[in-house]
Amino acid sequence: MLYGNESISQYKPGNVVIWMSMAFQAGVINIGAFMACHRFVSHVTGFATFFGYELNQSDNAGAFGMLVVPIFFLLGCMLSGQMVDIRLKQHKRPRYYLTFGLIFFLNCVVLGLGISGYFGTFGEPLELFRDYMLLVLLCLICGIQNATVTTVSKAVIRTTHLTGITTDLGLGIVRFLNRSRLPEDLGNEVYLNFMRIGIIFFFCLGSVVGGFVFKRLQYEGFIIPVLTSGLLFSAMLYFQVFRRKSQ
Numbered sequence: 001m002l003y004g005n006e007s008i009s010q011y012k013p014g015n016v017v018i019w020m021s022m023a024f025q026a027g028v029i030n031i032g033a034f035m036a037c038h039r040f041v042s043h044v045t046g047f048a049t050f051f052g053y054e055l056n057q058s059d060n061a062g063a064f065g066m067l068v069v070p071i072f073f074l075l076g077c078m079l080s081g082q083m084v085d086i087r088l089k090q091h092k093r094p095r096y097y098l099t100f101g102l103i104f105f106l107n108c109v110v111l112g113l114g115i116s117g118y119f120g121t122f123g124e125p126l127e128l129f130r131d132y133m134l135l136v137l138l139c140l141i142c143g144i145q146n147a148t149v150t151t152v153s154k155a156v157i158r159t160t161h162l163t164g165i166t167t168d169l170g171l172g173i174v175r176f177l178n179r180s181r182l183p184e185d186l187g188n189e190v191y192l193n194f195m196r197i198g199i200i201f202f203f204c205l206g207s208v209v210g211g212f213v214f215k216r217l218q219y220e221g222f223i224i225p226v227l228t229s230g231l232l233f234s235a236m237l238y239f240q241v242f243r244r245k246s247q
Contacts, residue, residue: 015152016195018232022145022159023199025228027206028213030160032221033138035214036114036122037131041138042146043161044070065132072136076143085151097236099148104229106141110134111226114219122218141225156192162200169196 026042033041040046047070054063079102084094113119119134126132146160158164172193179186214221 016198018235019149019153019157019159019195020198020202021228021232022149023202024206024209025225026142026145026160027203027208028210028221028224028228029138029141029206031207031210032214032225033135035211036119036219037124037126037134039126039135041073041135042142043163044073045161045163065126069132069135069139073139073143073146076140076145077147078143080144080147080151084148088151093240094151095240096148096152097233097240099144100229100233100236103141103144104226104233106137106144107222107226107229110137110141111219111222114222119219122214157195157199159199159203162203165196165199169193169200172196 030040030042033039039050047066051063051066054066057063080099083098084096087094114122114134119130124131126135142160146158149157149159156168172189175182175186175189176193210221210224213224217223
């Protein structure tokens with residue numbers, strides 16, 4: 001992934017470090033959004049539920065917002081698809097540094113707007129346009145991240161939510177327990193189970209660390225995803241652009 005090669009091994013240590021870092025980052029972003037305006041942003045399921053809830057309230061104006069916000073998750077996936085997936089289909093080098101650069105930029109925007117007071121009081125109810133702007137930006141980040149990792153791992157790895165990973169882990173554990181009755185070698189499945197456990201652990205770790213930091217720093221807590229995305233972007237830029245040119 002660092003080198004932008006078309007044939008990507010999902011077991012390379014460098015890729016594993018990147019995926020675990022992104023799971024940690026997603027955990028921080030998700031808890032940050034929840035503590036800031038009481039909504040999760042790393043998956044679309046919650047918005048569909050809140051849409052149904054808001055639609056049945058006497059003042060159902062919030063239903064429209066719950067319908068619009070996840071569209072930006074979809075938009076993030078589409079942006080990643082244009083920069084990564086389509087280029088892979090064309091047998092070209094995927095531009096991971098662009099997707100990671102965009103994630104880094106958007107995290108910086110969230111941090112800057114939060115510190116400047118644009119999003120209002122940290123932890124206020126989700127009522128105003130500025131609250132929806134925070135959700136839109138964070139959903140966009142998660143969409144870009146999730147689609148990029150999904151593409152590079154051939155849909156084996158997700159880093160922004162745990163439903164699919166937990167499902168795969170459950171199936172993987174059953175396969176391992178029944179390995180004596182299965183004809184194929186389960187070596188890869190065992191390794192994947194450890195990777196799935198790692199992603200769940202680092203997402204939860206991000207949530208714990210984020211909860212501690214956001215409680216004390218409020219919007220300034222978004223410095224954590226700025227730092228993680230900045231480091232990942234720098235690594236992608238170095239290996240895919242500068243190092244490649246020097247070679």
